[in-house]
Amino acid sequence: MNVFNNQNKKNTKKFTILIVDDCLVSSLCLSKLLMLLGFDSVDHAKTYQQAIKACSKKRYSLLFIDYHLEQVLNGSELYDLLKMKGFIEPYTRVITVSGDNTTQTVLSTLSKGNGDYLCKPISKSILSHKMTDAYQEFHLFKKLYTIRKKGDNEQLKEYAISAAKSKNINELDQFLFSLFSPNEGEELIALCNQPEFLNRRNYIHTRLQLENTHSLSTPELLIKQTEILCQQHPLFAPAFDFLSQLHIQQSHYEEALTSAYNALGLTPSVPLRALHTLKLALICNNKHYFFKASHLLANHLPIADQDWCAYVAEAFNYYGKYIQNCQSESDRKQFILEQKNFVRRSEYRLTTIQKKQLTTLFGLSECKRMIKEGNIIAAKRIMLKASKPFFDDLHQLNSVILVELLYLLSFYGELWLLERVNAVIKTKHQFNDYCLDALHILKHDQELNESLKMLSSTLNESNKIKTANLTIDALELAQYQYQNALTQYPYSSELCISLLECYISLSIDNPATISSMVVTIQNMPLSDKLMSRREAIFKALHANEAYIEEKASSKLLSRLPYSYIKKDKEILNFPRKHATKLLF
Known part of the structure; x- marks a missing residue:
């Protein structure tokens, strides 16, 4: 029997549905089942591009998204992209459809909120329950969102509590918890201890927190109670967190x-869990867990997430620390190889x-490692070579890469x-x-800022001369x-070129000094103007490979005026905010 037969037909017509599936047969079969259940306001999209276009023009009540949509973007990532662009309402429901019913895929998808999971082949009875x-x-x-828009928080809280008592929905629980301010901890604990919520995992978890x-x-006692919660709900990743x-x-x-790692194993597509595991594996010097977490992060890198580059940069920093x-030597080589494998995955x-951005970011990571190892000039060449494709349009670079590059250029x-x-x-x-963390360090390094101002002043004044x-x-x-x-x-290209020009003019x-400076600028990707000046210098010096040799004096290390990564800085779960301008 159709559970929606007795409902107002006008209401079901207003309940708009979009099916996103690259398999036409599956899409049509699902559409037919929905029509049998009384839902005939159904649109179709074969690709994620078509889905984005459809959602930009129309607000849907429900999306059916095939998880294995295509190689470029899976269903879960499409949901992230639509949410990020604001093309779906916060109350839009999403049902992910897939033949993959593994625990990791299901839990990772459900952790997004706003929906359900439906395994293929789809039966009418199961679909009927899902649609209900x-x-x-x-x-x-x-x-709930309509009441929130009105600004009546007490009415909203009262309605949410009433709904939560009758419906055990994870998203509803999280919505309810968000209504309590940090100063209302006692009130929230009292709510968690109410009979209706006493044995529900979200409320136990919140009370323990x-x-x-x-x-x-x-x-x-907290550890013991949380361990019990994990045993009672072995698929509840937040408890393991x-x-x-x-x-x-x-x-x-x-x-x-x-x-x-238990939490990561349940939801391998959550990058913050992978990064948290990497950090702990580094602290514990545990190669096994480090490589496993690294593989999972690479294999599930969320390309629709605007922070994907930050996740990779943080992983590279952990690799750099572990290598250091x-x-x-065998362990060192193994980690260098594993980092390259991380890039390939x-x-x-x-x-x-994004691949071009990844190549640049990896080059900057190698540069930082080589600086710490004392290979300053080779590191500089890698940095400039990695960023050269973007010299003419730096706006193409991800903000994370720009900030990393700013560190090294400084x-x-x-x-x-x-x-x-x-x-x-x-x-x-x-x-x-x-980026905020890195910019904060740069902005407040007064010594670095003063030295850069001195450098700028020297070059400007000398150019006037x-x-x-x-x-x-x-x-x-x-x-x-x-x-x-x-x-x-000592490794500034502009300074070396300018000083060499003075040496030539003054005969x-x-x-030894000239050779040292020549090595510093030789084969370095620079601006057209600097390369023109460099070629004129080489011509004047009658430079050749036999003459230009790297001297021991060129390997003297300059001090690092700042730390690339604060040793014990916890970089997860910072509040989002606007960054201020740099001082230099």
């Missing part, structure tokens, strides 16, 4: 790692544009590119947490200023 739930939940959440936040229970957090608070890092801490998930004193990168960053209005009729005194003054600046920025014969 979707129809009721759509109207329930639409009313509040007890931990307000120190209402001992750490040992919380257990990991409790163990970290007690410095039980091995136990925290085990719990974190390796005690044996990630490439399968990325679009053409170290080398490559002012010609640093100023352009900084100008592009200032045009950005919002940054993710990873060059435009005038040069005298020996003027040339010697410029030489003196360049040499002083070079003590702080200074200092083979």
